Amino acid sequence: xxxxxxxxxxxxxxxxxxxxxxxxxxxxxxxxxxxxxxxxxxxxxxxxxxxxxxxxxxxxxxxxxxxxxxxxxxxxxxxxxxxxxxxxxxxxxxxxxxxxxxxxxxxxxxxxxxxxxxxxxxxxxxxxxxxxxxxxxxxxxxxxxxxxxxx
Amino acid sequence: xxxxxxxxxxxxxxxxxxxxxxxxxxxxxxxxxxxxxxxxxxxxxxxxxxxxxxxxxxxxxxxxxxxxxxxxxxxxxxxxxxxxxxxxxxxxxxxxxxxxxxxxxxxxxxxxxxxxxxxxxxxxxxxxxxxxxxxxxxxxxxxxxxxxxxxxxxxxxxxxxxxxxxxxxxxxxxxxxxxxxxxxxxxxxxxxxxxxxxxxxxxxxxxxxxxxxxxxxxxxxxxxxxxxxxxxxxxxxxxxxxxxxxxxxxxxxxxxxxxxxxxxxxxxxxxxxxxxxxxxxxxxxxxxxxxxxxxxxxxxxxxxxxxxxxxxxxxxxxxxxxxxxxxxxxxxxxxxxxxxxxxxxxxxxxxxxxxxxxxxxxxxxxxxxxxxxxxxxxxxxxxxxxxxxxxxxxxxxxxxxxxxxxxxxxxxxxxxxxxxxxxxxxxxxxxxxxxxxxxxxxxxxxxxxxxxxxxxxxxxxxxxxxxxxxxxxxxxxxxxxxxxxxxxxxxxxxxxxxxxxxxxxxxxxxxxxxxxxxxxxxxxxxxxxxxxxxxxxxxxxxxxxxxxxxxxxxxxxxxxxxxxxxxxxxxxxxxxxxxxxxxxxxxxxxxxxxxxxxxxxxxxxxxxxxxxxxxxxxxxxxxxxxxxxxxxxxxxxxxxxxxxxxxxxxxxxxxxxxxxxxxxxxxxxxxxxxxxxxxxxxxxxxxxxxxxxxxxxxxxxxxxxxxxxxxxxxxxxxxxxxxxxxxxxxxxxxxxxxxxxxx
Ligand code: FES
Ligand code: FES
Numbered sequence: 027x028x029x030x031x032x033x034x035x036x037x038x039x040x041x042x043x044x045x046x047x048x049x050x051x052x053x054x055x056x057x058x059x060x061x062x063x064x065x066x067x068x069x070x071x072x073x074x075x076x077x078x079x080x081x082x083x084x085x086x087x088x089x090x091x092x093x094x095x096x097x098x099x100x101x102x103x104x105x106x107x108x109x110x111x112x113x114x115x116x117x118x119x120x121x122x123x124x125x126x127x128x129x130x131x132x133x134x135x136x137x138x139x140x141x142x143x144x145x146x147x148x149x150x151x152x153x154x155x156x157x158x159x160x161x162x163x164x165x166x167x168x169x170x171x172x173x174x175x176x177x
Numbered sequence: 178x179x180x181x182x183x184x185x186x187x188x189x190x191x192x193x194x195x196x197x198x199x200x201x202x203x204x205x206x207x208x209x210x211x212x213x214x215x216x217x218x219x220x221x222x223x224x225x226x227x228x229x230x231x232x233x234x235x236x237x238x239x240x241x242x243x244x245x246x247x248x249x250x251x252x253x254x255x256x257x258x259x260x261x262x263x264x265x266x267x268x269x270x271x272x273x274x275x276x277x278x279x280x281x282x283x284x285x286x287x288x289x290x291x292x293x294x295x296x297x298x299x300x301x302x303x304x305x306x307x308x309x310x311x312x313x314x315x316x317x318x319x320x321x322x323x324x325x326x327x328x329x330x331x332x333x334x335x336x337x338x339x340x341x342x343x344x345x346x347x348x349x350x351x352x353x354x355x356x357x358x359x360x361x362x363x364x365x366x367x368x369x370x371x372x373x374x375x376x377x378x379x380x381x382x383x384x385x386x387x388x389x390x391x392x393x394x395x396x397x398x399x400x401x402x403x404x405x406x407x408x409x410x411x412x413x414x415x416x417x418x419x420x421x422x423x424x425x426x427x428x429x430x431x432x433x434x435x436x437x438x439x440x441x442x443x444x445x446x447x448x449x450x451x452x453x454x455x456x457x458x459x460x461x462x463x464x465x466x467x468x469x470x471x472x473x474x475x476x477x478x479x480x481x482x483x484x485x486x487x488x489x490x491x492x493x494x495x496x497x498x499x500x501x502x503x504x505x506x507x508x509x510x511x512x513x514x515x516x517x518x519x520x521x522x523x524x525x526x527x528x529x530x531x532x533x534x535x536x537x538x539x540x541x542x543x544x545x546x547x548x549x550x551x552x553x554x555x556x557x558x559x560x561x562x563x564x565x566x567x568x569x570x571x572x573x574x575x576x577x578x579x580x581x582x583x584x585x586x587x588x589x590x591x592x593x594x595x596x597x598x599x600x601x602x603x604x605x606x607x608x609x610x611x612x613x614x615x616x617x618x619x620x621x622x623x624x625x626x627x628x629x630x631x632x633x634x635x636x637x638x639x640x641x642x643x644x645x646x647x648x649x650x651x652x653x654x655x656x657x658x659x660x661x662x663x664x665x666x667x668x669x670x671x672x673x674x675x676x677x678x679x680x681x682x683x684x685x686x687x688x689x690x691x692x693x694x695x696x697x698x699x700x701x702x703x704x705x706x707x708x709x710x711x712x713x714x715x716x717x718x719x720x721x722x723x724x725x726x727x728x729x730x731x732x733x734x735x736x737x738x739x740x741x742x743x744x745x746x747x748x749x750x751x752x753x754x755x756x757x758x759x760x761x762x763x764x765x766x767x768x769x770x771x772x773x774x775x776x777x778x779x780x781x782x783x784x785x786x787x788x789x790x791x792x793x794x795x796x797x798x799x800x801x802x803x804x805x806x807x808x809x810x811x812x813x814x815x816x817x818x819x820x821x822x823x824x825x826x827x828x829x830x831x832x833x834x835x836x837x838x839x840x841x842x843x844x845x846x847x848x849x850x851x852x853x854x855x856x857x858x859x860x861x862x863x864x865x866x867x868x869x870x871x872x873x874x875x876x877x878x879x880x881x882x883x884x885x886x887x888x889x890x891x892x893x894x895x896x897x898x899x900x901x902x903x904x905x906x907x908x909x910x911x912x913x914x915x916x917x918x919x920x
Binding site: 053064 | 237238239241369371372373374375377378379380381382385387393418419448449450453519520521522568569571572573599601602822827829830831832833834856857861862867868869870871
């Protein structure tokens, strides 16, 4: 039996301990905001926070989540909207929107670690998150707005 | 041209709209005479509480179309956008074409949307006039109210619905379309309805759809195109926790069209269990005739083939004579590999077979194609297939082909439960309808200024036609019409030729389609000619374009596929191409930015999807040969722009898409099997590889709305390689760029 917290609620899991967190979130808990894009840690669509750190849920097995606190996109702005979510809307970042949960979760972890990231730090942090629609320049712009730094 | 009728809400929108509502159906005038009697393509409902329900019949894959077309209706209706609810349509021929493809949604539906809105507004104005006993002409719809200025009377739309429903429909000639100066939403920077949801992970995509009691399927498909199942052993599968059963899907009958590829499916109670079970399958295949297909060998064949004369598809003047008399000849061959769409959301659908009917929720660009393909697979009528359209996590043409929906429906029938099919990324990369690999041979005879007196362009590639006719080897009109037979340059002698080529994988259309390889060859060749003549490239292209004029395109033995539009309405206009080139050159500072060490600009200008685009790309090549793109300037004349904000975002995205295919995209095959499998070996541009910033310059235009989703793509690759040449002296004739060592 694995015990963990997801978006503030205590959860118990007694399925296959090898199952990636991604499928637990999506198939079992119905937190479908976390997306599947590659299943191999290559695209960032599945990014959630595990104890506050940006983590690829598609390559994180349930056994490694024992005792951890998971935050998904649904939990990020649950109490009040995250500045990144506001900035995302201000810049109309999304096209199809599919990658954006992962992008925002990745960016949120970046801003926690580096509240005023440089261009190079943004690139380094966001490199693992693919957007096939090509919204990168607006993603960068939105992060800069949320962080209050100049482009 | 349109026809508008009042319809019963029950018949058309069912429970989507409240009781007592006024519902209008709008029919586009069909081009074909034998069109069905009345098949409205637009629906607009007004509920007594004032909510305007606007049906979006096109698929939302990131262009913004399901917001932007309803905004057109809302504008003419004088609706308050806060009181509009957009309702996604199911697949139904009554909507006209729902195939969200070819950058045509605005072009094809703008007028109908306006008339729908204007009709409803006039009805409401007439209703108010009746209520107040004043002339209708004095009543004016304004932001969800009708006002009568003289008396100061004012009534909310919702309060007029009841009277409006009793009135006869106004004649079309009575409609008063708004002048541009009164537009509320058209031409304005309006945010789309989905932006907020996407910041909260709340958008519902195909992969998010669920049906009660459904099983999850993971499917082992034939590893080679056309391979068939010999035998399989699922004894080890049954022991995997969560697995319910295995099931086979029969292979397709040629032509494959959108049929399922066939294979062996593992059905389980979760995505994970199904995938684990699939790993335990042992499957033997008969590989068939494509089992020895090798993409490297095929490239050699294509590049040899295009040295030979082919079927003439355009012929102006006398090319042979000009070549014979020429002082100088320049020739070059270009190659673009197979490419995969790789939308971020994988192909995904859930379907239920029950009592001879199918209900599906699918990420699809074309719900009517879903109805047809599923009906074909199940042997039922297409009316018995209900296709609910979810949001699409990208499409790029992949999701026009509903093989994955057929899989879900077929499996549901076999297991007696709803079935959800989600492809893995490996499935997606290995079993795509690939963008064609193509070889282009270019030859020019040059005068003493280095200007062509004759131009020959040969192409060979597996055609999209092979999807619909297994024997097809020549290009379709559509493929020839894309930057090949429609070259607008002022060159006296011009010939285009096509050589036949057989497909060995499924070939399909991908964002910008045949423009991708034709634009790469044509504009790279222009760049070579300009360099050989030692002339400024912008000036050289302007010279090739010649005086502003409309160039009639008359291919040989076929009609010119002008995006199914007449050349009268949408001529090939060199003046518009000149204008975008000038704007891109000016905005990018072309004249003042001379190439420095490892840094230079490149340029290309191309007409596609009736839109004119010029791109100036700046590249930096470091001493290890790594390429970065600090800046792109794109000038676009797409005719009338309905939503400039979404238009810019499409062009920004197209620059990234173009960068991916130029720099890194390549699908190869060995022993009939696709070599690539995921983003590690089929890379797409990441934030540090994409253009750092793309400036989009929308050129004001009085021309009718053309297209915006795709035309930003074609000029990017040749502009990048043009810039790399200027920066390094390395001429790249084969994509992707990463195959060439730059230092
Ligand atoms: S789905 Fe996890 S990184 Fe791509
Ligand atoms: S918005 Fe479509 S993949 Fe990023």
